[in-house]
Amino acid sequence: MQVSSTTTGSSAAITSNSATTAPASKASALGQNDFLKLLAKQFQTQDPMKPMDDTAFIAQMAQFTSLEQSSSLLSQITAMNAKQDVATANSYLGRNVTVGDGKGGTVIGEATGVEVSDGGPRLVIGNYTYAISSVVRVAPKAAPVTTVATPS
Numbered sequence: 668m669q670v671s672s673t674t675t676g677s678s679a680a681i682t683s684n685s686a687t688t689a690p691a692s693k694a695s696a697l698g699q700n701d702f703l704k705l706l707a708k709q710f711q712t713q714d715p716m717k718p719m720d721d722t723a724f725i726a727q728m729a730q731f732t733s734l735e736q737s738s739s740l741l742s743q744i745t746a747m748n749a750k751q752d753v754a755t756a757n758s759y760l761g762r763n764v765t766v767g768d769g770k771g772g773t774v775i776g777e778a779t780g781v782e783v784s785d786g787g788p789r790l791v792i793g794n795y796t797y798a799i800s801s802v803v804r805v806a807p808k809a810a811p812v813t814t815v816a817t818p819s
Contacts, residue, residue, distance in 0.1 A: 702731050749787065756781040756788035756799045764790060765804035766797040777808060 706727070713719050759778040768774050780791035789796035 699731070699735065752799060753781070753783060753788045756790055759790055759799070759802070759805055761808055763806045763808055764792060764802055765806075766790065766792065767801040767803055768797075769801070773803060 706724075709719060756778075760781065762778055763775060764778045765773050765775045774792060774795070774797070776792040778790045778792055782789045782791060782796050787798065787800075789798055790802070
């Protein structure tokens with residue numbers, strides 16, 4: 668099995684960037700065990716007269732380590748985004764919020780609660796819940812109007 672060297676420079680950055688932004692299905696994603704099995708197969712099938720170059724092996728390990736770290740970082744950022752969504756939803760409590768109703772209209776009301784589910788936080792407005800992604804406007808709750816009698 669032939670091993671190609673790594674590419675450096677802007678083309679590597681473009682390839683790396685496009686690979687991380689494309690969603691991969693779990694069935695087609697290679698894990699650490701798959702990588703190690705492939706590496707073991709390379710060792711078994713290599714030509715004894717032309718063994719695999721150490722630099723190619725080190726480059727592959729470095730690429731795999733980088734991929735694992737990127738995957739870990741993505742998981743951490745996803746968790747941080749979920750927590751930020753909850754904090755954002757909490758900041759809407761007690762405010763007048765305008766949300767899209769999913770039918771082309773809008774609903775305006777006071778956000779009285781936040782429900783967190785697998786789909787993320789949802790604002791409670793009246794008897795319904797709305798995803799925070801449907802929020803189109805947030806305004807302070809209108810202060811009650813008080814009338815002050817002026818002396819004549």
